[in-house]
Amino acid sequence: MQLSKSIKRAIYWELGIPLALLSIGIYHGLMQVIYRAGVLRDSSFAKLDYYQGLTLHGVINAVVLTTFFAVAFGHATIAFYLKKEPNKKVTWISFWLMTVGTVMAAWAMLAGKASVLYTFYPPLKGHPLFYLGTALLIVGSWLPLFNWMQLYREWKRENPGQKVPLAVLGTLVNFIIWFVCTLAVAYEVLVLLLPWAMGWKTTVNVTLARTLFWFFGHALVYFWLLPAYIMFYNFLPKLAGGKLYSDMAGRIAVFLFLLFSVPVGVHHQFSDPSITKGVKIFQSLLTFGVAIPSFITAFTIAASLEYAGRKRGGKGLLGFFTKLPYLDPNRFLFAYLICGLFIFIFGGLTGMVNASSELNNVIHNTAWLPGHFHMTVAGPVFLSIVGMSLYMYSKSSGKKVFLPNVAVIIPYLWAIGILIFSTGLSWGGLIGEPRRTNMGMTYLNPEHELFTPEWVPTTMLGLAGGVIMFIAGMLFLVVFFGTMLRKKHSEGELIFPVSEALHDEKPIPIFNTFKPWIVTMVVILAIAYIPAFMDATKNPGPGAPAFAPESPVPIEAPAKKTSAVKTVDEKTTTYVK
Numbered sequence: 001m002q003l004s005k006s007i008k009r010a011i012y013w014e015l016g017i018p019l020a021l022l023s024i025g026i027y028h029g030l031m032q033v034i035y036r037a038g039v040l041r042d043s044s045f046a047k048l049d050y051y052q053g054l055t056l057h058g059v060i061n062a063v064v065l066t067t068f069f070a071v072a073f074g075h076a077t078i079a080f081y082l083k084k085e086p087n088k089k090v091t092w093i094s095f096w097l098m099t100v101g102t103v104m105a106a107w108a109m110l111a112g113k114a115s116v117l118y119t120f121y122p123p124l125k126g127h128p129l130f131y132l133g134t135a136l137l138i139v140g141s142w143l144p145l146f147n148w149m150q151l152y153r154e155w156k157r158e159n160p161g162q163k164v165p166l167a168v169l170g171t172l173v174n175f176i177i178w179f180v181c182t183l184a185v186a187y188e189v190l191v192l193l194l195p196w197a198m199g200w201k202t203t204v205n206v207t208l209a210r211t212l213f214w215f216f217g218h219a220l221v222y223f224w225l226l227p228a229y230i231m232f233y234n235f236l237p238k239l240a241g242g243k244l245y246s247d248m249a250g251r252i253a254v255f256l257f258l259l260f261s262v263p264v265g266v267h268h269q270f271s272d273p274s275i276t277k278g279v280k281i282f283q284s285l286l287t288f289g290v291a292i293p294s295f296i297t298a299f300t301i302a303a304s305l306e307y308a309g310r311k312r313g314g315k316g317l318l319g320f321f322t323k324l325p326y327l328d329p330n331r332f333l334f335a336y337l338i339c340g341l342f343i344f345i346f347g348g349l350t351g352m353v354n355a356s357s358e359l360n361n362v363i364h365n366t367a368w369l370p371g372h373f374h375m376t377v378a379g380p381v382f383l384s385i386v387g388m389s390l391y392m393y394s395k396s397s398g399k400k401v402f403l404p405n406v407a408v409i410i411p412y413l414w415a416i417g418i419l420i421f422s423t424g425l426s427w428g429g430l431i432g433e434p435r436r437t438n439m440g441m442t443y444l445n446p447e448h449e450l451f452t453p454e455w456v457p458t459t460m461l462g463l464a465g466g467v468i469m470f471i472a473g474m475l476f477l478v479v480f481f482g483t484m485l486r487k488k489h490s491e492g493e494l495i496f497p498v499s500e501a502l503h504d505e506k507p508i509p510i511f512n513t514f515k516p517w518i519v520t521m522v523v524i525l526a527i528a529y530i531p532a533f534m535d536a537t538k539n540p541g542p543g544a545p546a547f548a549p550e551s552p553v554p555i556e557a558p559a560k561k562t563s564a565v566k567t568v569d570e571k572t573t574t575y576v577k
Contacts, residue, residue, distance in 0.1 A: 368429025
C-alpha cells in the first residue's frame with residue numbers, strides 16, 4: 001500500500017528515535033557485563049554508575065523501543081490489511097506525547113535522579129519528571145488503539161461476513177492487552193508514586209505498588225511478543241517459500257493471549273508474604289495456561305516451515321531444514337525471524353520454571369531471571385523489531401538495504417551472543433549468583449571478603465556473550481542508519497510478504513469477533529486480581545520510608561504512636577503499633 005507522506009514520516013520517526021536511543025541501551029548492556037565480571041570496579045565510569053546504567057538499559061530497550069515500534073508496526077499493519085490509513089492528527093498527537101514523555105524520563109535517568117530500574121518499586125524513588133514522562137509515553141501509546149478500532153468497525157461494516165485478517169486481530173488484541181495492563185501501572189505512577197515523589201505523601205503501600213506493577217509488568221512481555229507472533233504467522237511461511245499451515249491456529253493463539261496475558265503477574269510475588277497462597281496458586285496455573293498459545297504457535301510454524309522446506313526439495317526426516325533461505329540477502333527478514341524463533345524455544349522453556357512456586361523459590365532474584373527474559377526480549381522480540389524496522393523502512397522509502405550481506409549475518413551473530421550470555425546467567429542463577437548486582441566490587445573482587453570464585457566462569461560467559469551482542473547490535477545500527485542515508489531507487493511502497501493459508505478452513509464466528517473474549521478476559525481478571533488487591537490493602541506492611549538517592553539505606557521512619565520493640569542493626573529499627 002502507498003502510504004501518505006504524513007503517515008510515512010510518523011512511522012519513520014517512530015522507528016528512528018528508539019533505534020537511535022538503542023545505541024545507549026546496547027552500550028549500557030555491555031557495561032553491565034563488564035561491571036559484573038569485575039573488569040571495571042569503578043562504578044562511576046563515564047559519569048554513569050552501575051544502577052543508573054542498568055535503568056537506562058532496561059527502560060530504553062524494554063519499554064521505549066518496544067512501545068514505539070509496536071505503534072509504528074500497528075499503523076503499518078492496519079493500513080496494509082484494511083486499506084485504511086490511520087487518522088493523521090491522532091497519529092502525530094500520539095507521537096509527540098510519547099516523544100515528550102521519553103525526553104522527560106530520559107533527562108531524569110541521565111541526570112542520575114531516577115536510578116530505579118524499570119520496576120517502579122518503592123522505596124526506590126525517581127524524580128517526578130520520570131514518572132510524568134512514563135505516564136505521557138503510556139497515554140500517547142493508547143491513542144492509536146481507539147483510532148484503529150474505528151477503522152476496524154468501518155471495515156467490518158463494509159465487508160460483512162469476511163474473515164478479519166489475522167494480522168489485524170493480532171494488532172488489536174496486543175493493544176487491548178496493553179491498554180488494560182497499563183491502567184494498573186498508570187494508577188501506581190499517578191496516584192501512589194508521583195505524590196510520594198513530590199513530597200505530598202510520606203509513605204506508600206509497598207505491597208499494593210508491587211501488585212499493581214506486576215499486573216502490568218508481566219503482561220508487558222506479551223505486548224513485546226505479539227508483534228513477533230504476527231510476523232511468525234503472517235510473514236515467515238511466505239519468506240520461507242511456503243504457506244501457513246493453519247490460519248485458525250493463529251486465531252486461537254491470539255485470543256488465548258487475550259485471556260491469559262494479564263492475570264499472571266502474581267507469579268513474580270511468590271515470596272511476598274502479603275499475598276495469600278490461594279491467589280498465588282491460581283495465578284501460577286494461569287501462567288502455565290499462557291504457555292498454550294506458544295505451543296500452538298511452535299507446532300503450527302514448524303509445520304509451515306517443513307512444508308516450505310519440502311517444497312524447496314528437502315528430503316528425509318529433517319532434510320527440509322537445510323533448504324530454507326537462511327542467508328538470502330533478498331529475504332533478510334527470514335533470518336531475523338527464524339533466529340528469534342529458535343532462541344524463544346529456550347526462553348519459553350525456562351519461563352515454565354518461573355511459573356512453578358517450588359522452583360521459583362530456588363531461582364528467585366538470581367541471575368537465572370535475566371538469563372530467561374533476555375532469551376525472550378532479546379530473542380524473538382528484539383530480532384523481530386530490528387528486522388521488521390529495516391524491512392519496513394527499506395520497502396516504504398524505496399531505498400536499498402545498506403550492506404545487505406552484513407544485514408543477513410547480524411541475527412546469527414546476535415543469536416550466538418544471546419545463547420552464550422543467557423547460558424552464563426542461567427548457570428550462575430542455579431548456583432546462587434544474584435541479579436541486579438555490581439558483582440565486580442564485591443563477589444568478583446578477589447580482595448573483598450565476599451569474593452565467590454565459583455561465579456567467575458558464569459560471569460565470564462556472560463561477558464563473552466555480551467561482547468558478541470554489542471558487536472551485532474552496533475553492526476545493525478550501521479546498516480539501518482546507512483540505509484536511511486542512501487538515495488532512493490524507487491518511490492517505495494509498503495508491501496508485506498503475506499502468507500497464504502495451506503488449508504481452506506471453515507470460518508468459526510467466535511474467532512472473528514472480540515466481544516465474548518473481552519467479557520471472558522474481564523471475568524478472569526476479576527477472579528485473579530480482586531483477592532490479590534484485597535490482600536495488598538489488608539496487609540500493607542510498614543510502607544515505604546523516605547528514600548535518599550545518595551544513600552542505599554532507607555531513612556528511619558518516625559515513630560508515630562509506636563513503640564520500638566527490636567533493634568535489627570545500628571541503622572534500622574523496626575516499629576509496631
